[in-house]
Amino acid sequence: MTKKRILTGDRPTGKLHLGHLVGSLQNRVKLQDTYEQFVMVADVQALTDNFDNPQKVRDNVKEVVLDYLAVGIDPQKTTIFIQSLIPEIAELTIYYLNLVTLERVLRNPTVKDEIKQKGYGKNIPAGFAMYPVSQAADITFCKASLVPVGEDQLPMIEQTREIVRRFNTLYGDVLVEPEALVGNIKRLPGTDGQAKMSKSIGNCIYLSDSVDEVNKKVMGMYTDPARVHPTDPGNPEGNPVFIYHDAFNLNKKEVEDFKVRYRTGKIGDIEIKKRLAEVINELLEPMRKRRKEYEDQPDKVDEILRSGNHRAQEVAKEVMAEVRKAMKIDYSL
Numbered sequence: 001m002t003k004k005r006i007l008t009g010d011r012p013t014g015k016l017h018l019g020h021l022v023g024s025l026q027n028r029v030k031l032q033d034t035y036e037q038f039v040m041v042a043d044v045q046a047l048t049d050n051f052d053n054p055q056k057v058r059d060n061v062k063e064v065v066l067d068y069l070a071v072g073i074d075p076q077k078t079t080i081f082i083q084s085l086i087p088e089i090a091e092l093t094i095y096y097l098n099l100v101t102l103e104r105v106l107r108n109p110t111v112k113d114e115i116k117q118k119g120y121g122k123n124i125p126a127g128f129a130m131y132p133v134s135q136a137a138d139i140t141f142c143k144a145s146l147v148p149v150g151e152d153q154l155p156m157i158e159q160t161r162e163i164v165r166r167f168n169t170l171y172g173d174v175l176v177e178p179e180a181l182v183g184n185i186k187r188l189p190g191t192d193g194q195a196k197m198s199k200s201i202g203n204c205i206y207l208s209d210s211v212d213e214v215n216k217k218v219m220g221m222y223t224d225p226a227r228v229h230p231t232d233p234g235n236p237e238g239n240p241v242f243i244y245h246d247a248f249n250l251n252k253k254e255v256e257d258f259k260v261r262y263r264t265g266k267i268g269d270i271e272i273k274k275r276l277a278e279v280i281n282e283l284l285e286p287m288r289k290r291r292k293e294y295e296d297q298p299d300k301v302d303e304i305l306r307s308g309n310h311r312a313q314e315v316a317k318e319v320m321a322e323v324r325k326a327m328k329i330d331y332s333l
């Protein structure tokens with residue numbers, strides 16, 4: 001029996017952070033045995049809003065791949081590849097653009113938020129506005145049925161499902177309708193208290209941060225702004241320090257105890273933050289080690305990418321042949 005497929009990926013706009021870990025990476029590590037998994041470094045998508053800084057995208061491709069290997073994505077089980085090396089994805093995007101309206105694309109709430117965050121105003125680059133369509137091509141080029149992502153990506157999966165249904169209705173049953181799989185923590189807030197930890201905002205704890213960097217970032221974290229003294233009653237609800245404890249501290253009794261003492265003004269922020277920094281450093285330590293091992297073997301990393309790209313190209317050719325046939329553009333000239 002052939003395994004079902006997973007497709008997911010990340011934009012090489014920076015190193016990966018704790019948000020990626022809980023949103024998607026943990027699920028990838030867990031599911032790589034049961035699914036045939038494809039993990040894509042989305043350089044084409046990163047260029048949609050970084051076209052004026054290609055060096056940044058180029059440099060971060062390597063960083064993202066090292067992060068994958070560091071968290072335990074196993075290249076023997078998972079196909080790691082680079083988006084731009086699969087031209088079929090670009091080709092599919094062109095065909096899918098016929099199946100969506102401008103109005104529909106601009107209604108996407110995540111795209112709307114990002115347009116606001118990037119301050120595009122009325123000058124939205126067309127490529128950026130269309131990236132959800134390109135993402136539909138990413139997911140479907142290998143007929144993936146499952147997509148492990150953070151909550152901000154749910155509108156993209158919905159859009160993909162619509163495109164798949166429209167394609168299959170018009171041209172015949174070729175594509176697979178994917179489902180999203182959101183991680184335990186749907187959207188990890190930033191260290192600054194903003195709703196989402198994000199590379200583009202810079203409110204991140206990176207998986208590759210050193211012990212000192214983690215300590216510094218955690219000690220500077222946003223907490224309950226209404227609490228001035230350790231004896232003031234504080235609110236753990238929606239407080240990023242507690243959200244991180246819930247996400248990463250395996251000692252649930254300790255976390256509950258912190259919450260009770262915080263609410264009643266019997267513990268200082270410093271004690272809670274110190275413990276959080278410890279917990280995060282314990283979590284990251286094995287990743288730092290594994291990252292270093294691969295950093296020291298650049299040839300091995302190149303080989304992993306070479307064979308990953310090769311495998312993705314094989315699959316892309318197979319699926320593209322079916323798509324071309326269904327769309328009556330399968331010329332044998």
Ligand code: ATP
Binds near residue numbers: 012150189
């Ligand atoms: P950028 O700011 O360049 O968009 P990003 O930090 O949002 O970067 P992406 O590469 O866009 O990262 O996201 C990759 C994956 O990680 C997506 O599935 C996304 O939903 C998930 N993800 C990113 N940030 C978080 C977060 N804070 N919490 C949960 N999941 C997240």
Ligand code: MG
């Ligand atoms: Mg993003």
